[in-house]
Amino acid sequence: MNDSSMEPTTSINRLPAPPKSGRWIVPGLGLFQGLMVAGRNMFESYYKKERMTTIQYPEQRAPISPNFRNFPFLCYDKDPVAGLRCTACSICENECPPKCIYIVLDRDENGKSLKRPKVFDIDISVCMNCGICAEVCPFDSIYMDGEYELSNDDRFSGLLLGLDRLSKSAEYHMQLRPEEASEVMARRKADEEKKAAAQAAKEAKAKADKEAKEKAAAEAQAATEQKGESA
């Protein structure tokens, strides 16, 4: 029933004949060996614990690799609101390829920027987990998360993560990816120390300036007094 015109243009290369070792090739031996392997698998699965490699998921969980990257989260130090590292600079919002980040800057009553986000939303139904936001953030604020149980029965608001669900502590980050987090912490600490040193230096300089000014003023006064006396 095969139509010769429909025959695929194939060339069949026969496999090279197996080496003749002088033994009788028993027909069906390979099939039998296969059956034995399957049978051993089956019986050993009942008493050899190391054979069973599957994990009973809701009860057991596989540890997450530090390289696992999922949707982004926002990092904060100590306090979830005051300690939020994000300054609402909108770099991530601009860089995001699918435009899934939405940021509103928080301002006080005079319209002055408070350098923190009022609204920070990520729509994870749009997010494509590229990690660009985490790379471009200059404030060490946004990182990729490891959480994967995000399924939801509300596909609009359930998948729109706000600040409350996005902000996670620095300790969480440390737990998730210790290497990256400790590096970041060390850098931030160094930065802070540098800043403190700079502050101290600035203060010292200011103090010195002040002292110098006071000194100059005193000298000037003394000079005027002397002038006045001489006059």
Place this chain on the structure above:
Amino acid sequence: MLPLLILSPLILLAALGAVWKARPVHAALLLALTLALIALLYLAIGAYFIGLVQFMVYVGAVAILIVFSLLITRPGDEAEEISRRPSSLLTGLICTVPVLAVLFISLIRANPPEPAASDAPSATLQQFGEKLFTTHAPVVITVGVLLTAVLIGAALFARGVQGISSSEPFESGKSLPP
């Protein structure tokens, strides 16, 4: 008698469908139905062996073969078939009606005898076997040879004998695109 009166119209309806349906696959499936109903008819009037053989060979082999070749040949659109129907139907009826008339007239004139026995004549498997391999043994052997020849011949035909088969269609003014 009752099964006969129920089955006969059903057989005729199914056969009519097989003759009339424009879509070839429907016709072939209705043929399968007709053949299955005829097998049931045989079973109903007591020819069990023949009924089962009819079912096995006709429904299981012939109808499947026909359906399968319909699939392979991909028959054309039924619209063309319907458009040509009136003329071909006229020709067909001109030839068929006289045949039917002759059959009916001879049926009426023959005056078939009344049934002698209401019970089915006995036809056990043993009887079949004995008759098949004593009286009819030459026929069985002939049929066996014939079927072997058919098997080989059909296989060769369907594969395409070397040299005859080619994918190019005949040079014909009306050759269809493949």
Place this chain on the structure above:
Amino acid sequence: MTPLATLLTLSSVLFSLGLLAVLTRRNAILILVGIELMLNAANINFIAFWRYGPPDPDLTGPMFVLFSIAIAAAEAAVGLAIILMVFRHTRSTDLNRLDSLHG
């Protein structure tokens, strides 16, 4: 109407339907459908006469039907093989297109 007459009527109508199919159809495979119907009509006759006719210890009717079924299967196989062969050449099973030898 006796059972025999019923069966004979059925078989004549079935035969005519088969003939009609053979004469009206253009698709070679569907012509084969008609031929199968005609063969079955003949088989019904044999069985009818065996069942309702005079007693037949030799089982001639069923025997004939048995061989007829075997031959019909062979005929269908060869017929369809030929149709496939034709289809391979002409890309059609329409018998009206097989007019290469048309004068």
Place this chain on the structure above:
Amino acid sequence: MISLPVQTASFPPVTLENLPLLPKNLVEFLLGWVGAPEWLVYAGGIVATAGTVVGVFLSAFALLSLVERKTLARIQNRLGPNRAGWFGIFQPVADGIKMLTKEDIVPAKAEWLLHLAAPVLIVVPPILALGVIPYGCEWTPVPLELGLLFFFATGTLTEIAVFMAGWASGSKFPMLGAMRAISQMVSYELPLVISALGVIMVTGSLSLPDIVGKQGGYHLGFIPAWNLFTPWGLSAGIIFYIASIAEANRCPFDLPEGESEIVAGHMTEYSGFKYALFFMGEYLGLFAIAGLGITLFLGGWQAPLPGLGFVPSWIWFFAKLAVVIMSYLWIRGTFPRVRIDQLMRFAWLCMIPMALVTIPAAGIWTLLRANGHGLFAWLVTVPLLVFPWIVLTIVYNRCLAPATRKYTFAE
């Protein structure tokens, strides 16, 4: 005046042996007791018999669907379903509820009548075929004289149903799957029937209870006189076994529904309960063909060792059925799916010639045994069967071994 039935039908004694007949006897007794007409009693008995068979095998289907998943899981070092109930015992129930409540989708291009008829039609032949198998020495639901022929005749209906499913879906994967399924079924039906011919020749009957009855007794006091323990019977039994795997569309011959190639074959466009019906038909067909194999070659309900006659015979049948089905599962867990050309070539170049050889072997065996040349029968039939087997093996290894294919367009 109300005429009460003069004689109430006596209720046959309930033993372990005729336990499966209990529903039938009960219905007949109750109907006779309330004075129903004779045809009603008869019809009630038929309905009860059919109900017993269908009930037994539908529960076996539910059980098998769980056992199959558990066994396959264990072969693959997994646990398998273990959530629904204790050891997942309610998994079939959960599956059933899921299937029943799913939406029934009929494609726009489908022919709804044929699309609907196919799953219904595919369940019918296995149920019909299950009716003629002798399950116990007192329990053959329908003891037909032509039982074996009936079995094979009903089996042919499956092909039509598969074709209807494939064609009526109006989609290309079902069509391809149906073409594969039909060509596979037609090809493997030949060795199936031919390997059963030897049994018919030896028994001299097409009646399945007769075939089982002929296999009673023991050689040398402990080897059961089953057809499998004869040279031709072993050969025919192996062929029947392989062909039955193909006929039941089981792995490694489950090409019609090869997921990796043609989605789900002829079942692609089905969903919900219709899909479940396809599965039901497949599993019932598996039971039927395995039951027939047991009847033909494994002695049906005969006990495997003498002295075990106190166990009811139908328990032996179902034990053998369980063993055969487990072997199917084992094979499914082991072998990869074959390719369609390998499948067809194997059927026509290996199975059918080997099946044909068993017929003269069975004939010579019967003839020589009938004339009292038992040893001579062994000496003639064993070489008659082994020689073609060796020749075919060599031919198959030399010329027809699996080859690497190089597709010229794919470079």
